[in-house]
Amino acid sequence: MxxxxxxxxxxxxxxxxxxxxxxxxxxxxxxxxxxxxxxxxxxxxxxxxxxxxxxxxxxxxxxxxxxxxxxxxxxxxxxxxxxxxxxxxxxxxxxxxxxxxxxxxxxxxxxxxxxxxxxxxxxxxxxxxxxxxxxxxxxxxxxxxxxxxxxxxxxxxxxxxxxxxxxxxxxxxxxxxxxxxxxxxxxxxxxxxxxxxxxxxxxxxxxxxxxxxxxxxxxxxxxxxxxxxxxxxxxxxxxxxxxxxxxxxxxxxxxxxxxxxxxxxxxxxxxxxxxxxxxxxxxxxxxxxxxxxxxxxxxxxxxxxxxxxxxxxxxxxxxxxxxPLVIGSNRDEGQLFSKLWNVLPETEKALIQVDDEQTRAEIAALYNGGHRDRIQLAADAVFWAPMLAFAEGHGAVAPTYVYRYDFSTRVLEVAGMGATHATEMFAVFGAYRTAIGAGLALGDWRSTGRVIRSVQDRWGAFATAGVPGSGWPTYDPDARRVLIIDDPDRVEHDPDGARRAAWKKVHSAV
The missing domain is CATH 3.40.50.1820 (Alpha/Beta hydrolase fold, catalytic domain)
Structure with missing residues (x-):
């Protein structure tokens, strides 16, 4: 009590x-x-x-x-x-x-x-x-x-x-x-x-x-x-x-x-x-x-x-x-929406919102036009690209750490989901070890355990002292270092940099 x-x-x-x-x-x-x-x-x-x-x-x-x-x-x-x-x-x-x-x-x-x-x-x-x-x-x-x-x-x-x-x-x-x-x-x-x-x-x-x-x-x-x-x-x-x-x-x-x-x-x-x-x-x-x-x-x-x-x-x-801020998105963000609840904009609508015709063409050229890339473009427009713009702005007033969640289990891959929207939640809350998520960990029991520990340790360290564990540098507009959450983690410099630079032209006009 x-x-x-x-x-x-x-x-x-x-x-x-x-x-x-x-x-x-x-x-x-x-x-x-x-x-x-x-x-x-x-x-x-x-x-x-x-x-x-x-x-x-x-x-x-x-x-x-x-x-x-x-x-x-x-x-x-x-x-x-x-x-x-x-x-x-x-x-x-x-x-x-x-x-x-x-x-x-x-x-x-x-x-x-x-x-x-x-x-x-x-x-x-x-x-x-x-x-x-x-x-x-x-x-x-x-x-x-x-x-x-x-x-x-x-x-x-x-x-x-x-x-x-x-x-x-x-x-x-x-x-x-x-x-x-x-x-x-x-x-x-x-x-x-x-x-x-x-x-x-x-x-x-x-x-x-x-x-x-x-x-x-x-x-x-x-x-x-x-x-x-x-x-x-x-x-x-x-x-x-x-x-x-x-x-x-x-x-x-x-x-x-x-x-x-x-x-x-x-x-x-x-x-x-x-x-x-x-x-x-x-x-x-x-x-x-x-x-x-x-x-x-x-x-x-x-x-x-x-x-x-x-x-x-x-x-x-x-x-x-x-x-201080931790912020990020998932590698295959849009797959969940394409299969279960399609609220993402069509590719054409996502690009129509880009005012400059040259920038619109540049962005379109960076996606090959296949079904998966069309989903990726829409998801990038809604989640990834504006998220990075926010991170860059906030990084000027407080330490900001950016991640991309890449981890996916075999079950998620077979289902065509990959590291889609919300899958990082199974690591954050440890749900791969509960009834709701254990089925997704079939064949990947050890790797899901390692990712749970890694994500929870980083989130917990950030909540405790403001720094999300070791080896995760802050995000800045020069190095653009991003933690790729996988089994194991790694840091990449400006992942998908060409797409990021093209979308930045859209958000720098804000």
Whole structure:
């Protein structure tokens, strides 16, 4: 049992593969964002009397049910009352406060849950003697619509709610993690995919200053943000879709009469969560049909206030929060999307976004045009190239370490996945040694063990002291040294340098 200002939490000791750990699950870090708190900034949690059972994960945020699978035929319950976090710790006394690692899950800002078995922090906590915290936050229409234009004195609507949820969770850590044996002055925030993009956004958010000492961004999509003008278009169209389930729109209607705030408030107050989710799905179809430039119309909103500038502009201007950063992507990033969920842009669309015709031709010439290279080009446009641009900018204000994850098991190779998106998570969380990942390690038991130890040791060393182990130099625009994570690791100078130089011409214009 752990006592905090909010109340008493009763945790559970781990069994079998998680022996030697304790977990506290489903801890509220903010009040339920329901009724009058729907579409509002996270509000303070209300303390409760007595002991709170923390043996089960909290509810997943509202999304399509299939994305909440936690086992064959089992799904995590969903609800708007989803602002909870989970704490994993070694089951032994430490003479000093432990480093803290706060994880933000991915899911393209439309799906995901901290209850996913892949994100169990027990093995990482035990191996590195750290406290691991995993966070549930709002996303999709519940977390990333800007309805603030429809606020009145009686009913206010806020924006950037998902990002503010993450800041609220980090603030909770600052207030409470010492009771769990953690050091609030030594917090590392880390995340993957949309979680990695969230880490980037936090580095560009003044309200997050002082809440973490280090950051790890795995496979971020730096451009997965929404300009304020587009956010207003999406809010308007969302409300029209919510009001009219039969509406079919394929273009931005600039002549439509604005919707009165009173009508919006009545509409949102009476709408069920399922209706809001359904309208959000239809908004995604609208964004694609109207060719708005955003395959997913949800994400941190560049409002000039809470998030002053887009991540790449913030980094280029040297205005990111000056904390050490580990950042990287995976060698075969795009294969997962090509086979399971194709949200990457077509090659032509990826190149259309390159304004200069000569640069566009130069980039195209560096990919041979085959199916795999077309996928690589799209993935490079979304993940790798802008990630390097961010790393170069942030490297001017704080030590920055860049990696490329190349390790792949035989099972992943046979499946045509390779070192694709999210596969590094099996090493970070040690999941090759749990039920969810053991099948991927068939025939590669020893090598997966070595990669788990290597990645966890580096992530743990970075969280502990700010340097990710030995032999990994910082990234700078002269040497451009990158750690290739494989079995074994190696350092390369400017890998894929020709492609990197061509894409740099695109991002240097930011």
């Amino acid at each position: 752990v006592t905090t200002a909010d109340g008493i939490f009763a945790g559970v000791r781990g069994k079998r593969t998680r022996r030697g750990t304790i977990s506290w699950k489903g801890i509220p870090y903010a009040a339920p964002p329901m009724a009058g708190n729907r579409f509002r900034d996270p509000q303070p949690v209300h303390p409760w009397p007595g002991m709170r059972d923390c043996s089960r994960f909290g509810k997943a945020a509202i999304q399509e049910k299939r994305f909440t699978a936690v086992a064959p035929g089992r799904y995590q319950p969903m609800g708007e009352d989803c602002l909870t976090l989970n704490v994993f710790a070694p089951d032994r006394v430490s003479p000093t406060p432990r480093p803290v690692m706060v994880f933000i899950h991915g899911g393209a800002y439309i799906l995901g849950t901290a209850a996913t078995p892949l994100y169990d922090g027990s093995l990482l906590a035990r191996a590195q003697d750290v406290i691991v915290v995993t966070v549930q936050y709002r996303f999709g229409p519940f977390g990333y619509l800007d309805l603030s234009a429809y606020s009145t004195e009686e009913r206010r609507f806020d924006s950037n709610l998902g990002l503010k949820d993450q800041v609220a969770a980090l603030s909770w850590v600052q207030r409470n993690i010492a009771a769990f044996g953690g050091d609030p002055a030594n917090v590392t925030v880390f995340g993957e995919s949309a979680g990695g993009s969230s880490v980037m956004s936090l580095l560009c958010t003044p309200a997050a200053e002082g809440l973490f000492a280090r950051a790890i961004s795995e496979s971020p999509a730096p451009d997965l943000t929404i300009p304020i003008d587009a956010a207003r278009v999406y809010a308007d169209e969302f409300l029209r879709l919510l009001a009219d389930p039969q509406r079919r729109s394929t273009r931005i209607d600039t002549d439509a009469e604005p919707i009165p705030p009173e009508q919006v408030q009545a509409l949102l107050s009476r709408s069920a969560a399922a209706d809001i989710l359904r309208a959000g799905r239809r908004l995604m179809k609208f964004a694609q049909a109207a060719d708005t430039g955003h395959a997913i119309p949800f994400g941190p909103i560049i409002d000039g206030d809470y998030v002053p500038l887009p991540p790449l502009e913030t980094a280029a201007a040297g205005k990111t929060l000056p904390v």
